[in-house]
Amino acid sequence: MASNQATCDGSLSLIDFQIAANDFAEKWKKFNSAYPEWLWIDCSNRLGFAAHGVIDGYLSLQNVFIRRSLEEERDEGGCNDDEEPFDNATLSTSDDGDQYHFHVVYSPSYRVPVLYFHVQNTDGQPLNLDEIKTNLPTKSAKVLLESKWTFITQQEHPYLNRPWYMLHPCGTSEWMKLLLVGVDNSMATNGTERYMISWFSVVGQVFGLKLPFEMLKSIG
Amino acid sequence: MAGNENGPVLQFAAFQSSVDEGFWHGLSSLKLNKLKTDESPISITGFYAPCSNPQVSSHLTLLTESLPTEPSDGLPTETSRGNRNKCSVPGILYNTNTLEGYHSLDKQGLLKAEAKKIWEDIRSGKAEEDSSVLLRFLLISFADLKKFNFYYWFAFPALVLDPPATLVNLRPASQWFTLQEAESVSACCNEWRMSSLTADVPFFLVSISSNSHATIRSLKDFKACQQDGHKILFAFYDPCHLPNNPGWPLRNFLAFISARWNIKKVQFLCYRENHGFADLGLSLIGEALVQPSQAWQDQQHVPNAVGWELNKGKRIPRCINLSTSMDPTRMAVSAADLNLKLMRWRALPSLDLSMLSSTKCLLLGAGTLGCQVARMLMAWGVRKITLVDSGKVAMSNPLRQSLYTLEDCLDGGDFKALAAAKSLRRIFPAVEAEGVVMAIPMPGHPVPSQEEHNVLDDCRSLHDLVESHDAIFLLTDTRESRWLPTLLCSNANKLTITAALGFDSFLVMRHGAGPLTATDESKAEPVSSLSAGVEEMSMTQGDSKMRLGCYFCNDVVAPVDSTANRTLDQQCTVTRPGLAPIASALAVELLVGILHHPLGISAKAEFGNSLDGGNSEQPLGILPHQIRGALSQFSQMILVGHSSNSCTACCPIVVSEYRKRGLDFVLQAINHPTYLEDLTGLTELMKSANSFELDWDNETDNDDDCVEI
Numbered sequence: 001m002a003s004n005q006a007t008c009d010g011s012l013s014l015i016d017f018q019i020a021a022n023d024f025a026e027k028w029k030k031f032n033s034a035y036p037e038w039l040w041i042d043c044s045n046r047l048g049f050a051a052h053g054v055i056d057g058y059l060s061l062q063n064v065f066i067r068r069s070l071e072e073e074r075d076e077g078g079c080n081d082d083e084e085p086f087d088n089a090t091l092s093t094s095d096d097g098d099q100y101h102f103h104v105v106y107s108p109s110y111r112v113p114v115l116y117f118h119v120q121n122t123d124g125q126p127l128n129l130d131e132i133k134t135n136l137p138t139k140s141a142k143v144l145l146e147s148k149w150t151f152i153t154q155q156e157h158p159y160l161n162r163p164w165y166m167l168h169p170c171g172t173s174e175w176m177k178l179l180l181v182g183v184d185n186s187m188a189t190n191g192t193e194r195y196m197i198s199w200f201s202v203v204g205q206v207f208g209l210k211l212p213f214e215m216l217k218s219i220g
Numbered sequence: 221m222a223g224n225e226n227g228p229v230l231q232f233a234a235f236q237s238s239v240d241e242g243f244w245h246g247l248s249s250l251k252l253n254k255l256k257t258d259e260s261p262i263s264i265t266g267f268y269a270p271c272s273n274p275q276v277s278s279h280l281t282l283l284t285e286s287l288p289t290e291p292s293d294g295l296p297t298e299t300s301r302g303n304r305n306k307c308s309v310p311g312i313l314y315n316t317n318t319l320e321g322y323h324s325l326d327k328q329g330l331l332k333a334e335a336k337k338i339w340e341d342i343r344s345g346k347a348e349e350d351s352s353v354l355l356r357f358l359l360i361s362f363a364d365l366k367k368f369n370f371y372y373w374f375a376f377p378a379l380v381l382d383p384p385a386t387l388v389n390l391r392p393a394s395q396w397f398t399l400q401e402a403e404s405v406s407a408c409c410n411e412w413r414m415s416s417l418t419a420d421v422p423f424f425l426v427s428i429s430s431n432s433h434a435t436i437r438s439l440k441d442f443k444a445c446q447q448d449g450h451k452i453l454f455a456f457y458d459p460c461h462l463p464n465n466p467g468w469p470l471r472n473f474l475a476f477i478s479a480r481w482n483i484k485k486v487q488f489l490c491y492r493e494n495h496g497f498a499d500l501g502l503s504l505i506g507e508a509l510v511q512p513s514q515a516w517q518d519q520q521h522v523p524n525a526v527g528w529e530l531n532k533g534k535r536i537p538r539c540i541n542l543s544t545s546m547d548p549t550r551m552a553v554s555a556a557d558l559n560l561k562l563m564r565w566r567a568l569p570s571l572d573l574s575m576l577s578s579t580k581c582l583l584l585g586a587g588t589l590g591c592q593v594a595r596m597l598m599a600w601g602v603r604k605i606t607l608v609d610s611g612k613v614a615m616s617n618p619l620r621q622s623l624y625t626l627e628d629c630l631d632g633g634d635f636k637a638l639a640a641a642k643s644l645r646r647i648f649p650a651v652e653a654e655g656v657v658m659a660i661p662m663p664g665h666p667v668p669s670q671e672e673h674n675v676l677d678d679c680r681s682l683h684d685l686v687e688s689h690d691a692i693f694l695l696t697d698t699r700e701s702r703w704l705p706t707l708l709c710s711n712a713n714k715l716t717i718t719a720a721l722g723f724d725s726f727l728v729m730r731h732g733a734g735p736l737t738a739t740d741e742s743k744a745e746p747v748s749s750l751s752a753g754v755e756e757m758s759m760t761q762g763d764s765k766m767r768l769g770c771y772f773c774n775d776v777v778a779p780v781d782s783t784a785n786r787t788l789d790q791q792c793t794v795t796r797p798g799l800a801p802i803a804s805a806l807a808v809e810l811l812v813g814i815l816h817h818p819l820g821i822s823a824k825a826e827f828g829n830s831l832d833g834g835n836s837e838q839p840l841g842i843l844p845h846q847i848r849g850a851l852s853q854f855s856q857m858i859l860v861g862h863s864s865n866s867c868t869a870c871c872p873i874v875v876s877e878y879r880k881r882g883l884d885f886v887l888q889a890i891n892h893p894t895y896l897e898d899l900t901g902l903t904e905l906m907k908s909a910n911s912f913e914l915d916w917d918n919e920t921d922n923d924d925d926c927v928e929i
Contacts, residue, residue: 029496033495033496034494036305089229089381089384090232092234094236122236124241126542151566153561
């Protein structure tokens, strides 16, 4: 039932997306356990009723912590009233970095997965696009963003109804087609599984999220 | 860190908070829809998990689901129960209605109240049943829902041990256990973490028998464990990753252990994970000495508490701003900008968006053409638009004039210029739209002397409006109303675009550069491509072929009163409805083309498939001078018209006369129908032409220069 479509034109059907997403999450947990897990967030009930047989949901990876260089402490005037008694049993620490949240959402119009992301600092202040770009860790991120295949834009998150950033999907099927060329078409089921891992091996680079070699090897 | 003979004071790593944006969105809508001004405390749920990364501590997080859901929702409250990645912890939120209220909260009092709850749960034994109450936390906040600033401050109440607990030793668990014990402990911890019944229970006992077999028991089984005589470790999910310090949950755990079971020497296990499984190298085992406090004997006594979260080392609250995801205006601006950027990334890398957004456009006429041009300009990212019109919105207008609705027609009708500006702001709040209610003085419409003063004022205003904008669109419905604006634009060398409609035909054109240098160009405007070509043009007064023509250049006669001697239904131009949107769209695209052309106003006329000026380098395509369209043929022609030395609006004589005599000149032109023709020598020209008995055709077609598309 899993179609070969993925290898033919670079796109993915909704059903295949769910299969591929779950497979991807499992492989990630197995091979990439240094990171938190991907969770499937089921949204089939979001309209208040469960439409029969309709799959609705997305993959979510929360709280990937990426450090950044310490910046100068901003001196904020604070209210220092109600001085607590000094407590020598407290060790104060703070981690300097940002929290990244990634969601993989299916786009019915482009028929490809789309990487949505949201970044906030330790205060909970969301980062804007310029701030995110300056913190992108790897050189390949810059190369990717300057190519015409991938660029960051903002869109209302289809399930959370708040603006999130995303890697625009208009080029995805084109480069997925190239990426999947030469894949053995006789392994019908593998086509779908390959899709997500191949897809993520490209888009993850924007954030320096590399897939471990074993994970890439697992798709042949 | 002064210790005593028992060892150094045990230092606990402070808990850190992390609030997801969704929590604030949820709180905002809770406040707006349900709580309104009610300031009673709200029960919320926090989530944390044991440390899972050797370099980063876990945080206590708040998510959208931390807030209480509507009881009427009927949705299962499964999310408020935890799972292995989210241990749920009870908390309380005090959200105030004002910033002053927030600052004047009795923080110490609130902290004491929560500490008291923890203390009472310890004494009553509730903590044995549901140990997560030991991690009860407090959050104070103020949500400014006008500016979308959120002020907040966490407290993690910890009962102060007096004297403080001291540390006897602390080391990685892998060094404390034997190999067999380690294996057994790992296995049962992983099992504990896998089971949905126990995965979110943060405090437990590890009981190790003499044959190195470990089992996990819940706190309420402590007495039974004691009787077994096995080694007992007091274990808890430790959010901290540091190798030399246990995490904050141990504080209340020690207080509990001491108060409940009167144990002085506590062996504890800081449970931490890596790669999803128990990591005994990261986990710590230590021994602490807790001296019972005399004061605790007193039933009424509540120990002191500490725990306000430090913000970068300082005891100050945090503040974040969420307007980019909550303020509709900011979101609209952001979406519009990103949309244009997409166009640039994907198709048109040379698009200059900042130039477009800063180009000030003046639209003379807020009718069928004006409304469409304004909308198209906004779509291109233009943000500064001024509309000039003296009329009011009539009942027939909303159908063809896309900025108006029926509401604008009521009570005699709003002024078009003002209604149009308001409409633009309603479509896109960040636009700087202004409406000017003013009539444009026209030659051939003589002015009675008592009106002279007003007319001169209008002329002055128009002069200033032209000077203060970068691009002017002539979108009125008569020829003579275009004369004065054309003159002023020529004088100021401004980008000028004319759009004019017949019944089923249209003209869209850009005026050529002005004839004279601006000798008094004292404005400190940066020399942009808009006027770059002026220097080249300045010396070519005699050679008007270098300049492209304006709307009047091909007229032989001066503009006269075209509205007189016409029947009523011809006075207001009746056109095929499709015409105005087509012409307006072309006018705006033409402007964008000029703005991106390196020569700007002085760009030469370009044609579709000619050798001359076939610019494949210009990504937007060719830049014509004139486009004439005929809807009856669904066709368009690209034409050029050069400037005429006898032009009544833009020739050097007229412009210099204006510069010399100013408004007197204008008034003379308005009041005396033949003045302009005399001045420019058109009168002479006609006389000499008539003497040759040639037929003058008023319609001029520059057939030589037209290329049909």
